[in-house]
Amino acid sequence: MKKILFSIVTTVIFATLTNCSSARPEPAARPVSLVSKSGLVSDPVFGGQIYIKTAGDPAKPAVVLVHGLGNEASTSWQATIDLVKKDFFVFTLDLPGFGRSSKMNALYSPKNYARVIHELTKKYVKKSFHLVGHSMGGAIALQYAATYPEDVSTLTLVDAAGILHRLAYSKYLAPLGIETVLNQPGIFSDNQVSDLAGIIMNTLESRMPVDWNMLIESALFRSKVLRENPTSIAGLALVLNDYSKIPEIIKAPTLIIWGDKDKIAPVRTGYVLDALIPKSSLKLIAGGGHMVFVNKPKAFHHLLLQQLKSDGSESFWQDAKKPAGKFQKSVLCKNKDNQIITGNIGQLTIDNCQDVIVRNANINKVMIGNSRVALKNVSIKSQGVALTVHQSSVEITAGSIEGDTAIAAYDSRLDIAGTRLTGRDAVIKAPVESTAIFSLGRINSPLYQGNVIHGRKIISPGHSI
Incomplete structure (x- = not known):
């Protein structure tokens, strides 16, 4: 099976790199002014349009919410927005490639998404803010806090996906859309694809080192192999992003929230981030899944509001981890x-x-x-x-x-x-x-x-x- 898999994947990649046809042109951006408290605005990085939404009083402290993979996009935060807008000015968006924002064959990477958020918050928030990210949005938020530390008052990471090296993360790749690299019609069933999604990284990197970053930067690769699917592009770019040197440079007080039953983003990632980020606190929510703010909203919002209203004091962020017993x-x-x-x-x-x-x-x-x-x-x-x-x-x-x-x-x-x-x-x-x-x-x-x-x-x- 591994030999068959290796042959299929290498054939697809070779064909992609040697195909001299050009990628489909990306649609030109059409500037649209912000209407009321929500609407489409010009995308400053990819072109096209981005859906943004604001709520609450702009004079109050700002909160920026970043969603994860999925076309529900910023709507997944609605309950949080309704709660937080009473005391904060809330800004959220549909990331390019998702929800109501433009979709195109573009490199939807954490670094590029961080640039998008930076440009938009400069224009529509205009001050430092509390940054909250879930799943892929958590990884983007971590990248943002490292790249633009002066913007971030506090950082909240919720079941952040990626972060670990892709080989350690391989069994979790299927929900991120990586299975599309393997899913050649008539070869694998859906269940087999999900089971084998992680093997692609181990197989290729052990037998034929592949420069995945070079591949994903190719519009042709994204078109032929990832089928211009934003979920697949963003998912692969996520696990390729190198976070190895980032945690220690995070300056903002960081709350790490995890559902202890998360089957998509491994809980051990939360422990790793808590061990390496200087001023951090890990809180596990019992019975919480990957969408912990949806299936355990009361516990989640209690922790989030405590974070948003805290003064960043040292006692709040340091948890006792001393071994018990004689x-x-x-x-x-x-x-x-x-x-x-x-x-x-x-x-x-x-x-x-x-x-x-x-x-x-x-x-x-x-x-x-x-x-x-x-x-x-x-x-x-x-x-x-x-x-x-x-x-x-x-x-x-x-x-x-x-x-x-x-x-x-x-x-x-x-x-x-x-x-x-x-x-x-x-x-x-x-x-x-x-x-x-x-x-x-x-x-x-x-x-x-x-x-x-x-x-x-x-x-x-x-x-x-």
């Missing part, structure tokens, strides 16, 4: 599944255990063998090797690992996101070849130049990090 000299998980481990531990050994979660823990030494384990907000600090992994799959989120060698991996797969790794000799050694996928990693090693690591790394006996 010190345990050693903890052993052997032949047990679905275990949860926490606290202050001397040595933790996990042997032949599946779907184990270790969270909110301080540990001196960890050994994992023949297991599938998730480490969340875990600090491991040791002399010698801090974490040893044998023939296991380990997901590490928002933690820190420090040792002479931080990690020793033997025929294992590591998925490391928002984690600080310090190795006095090396960060990762692999006596038996292993794979690591890094998302927004922070690294301190004599064998690695720089302190940010983002992407796939193959570690082997002769190639440590």
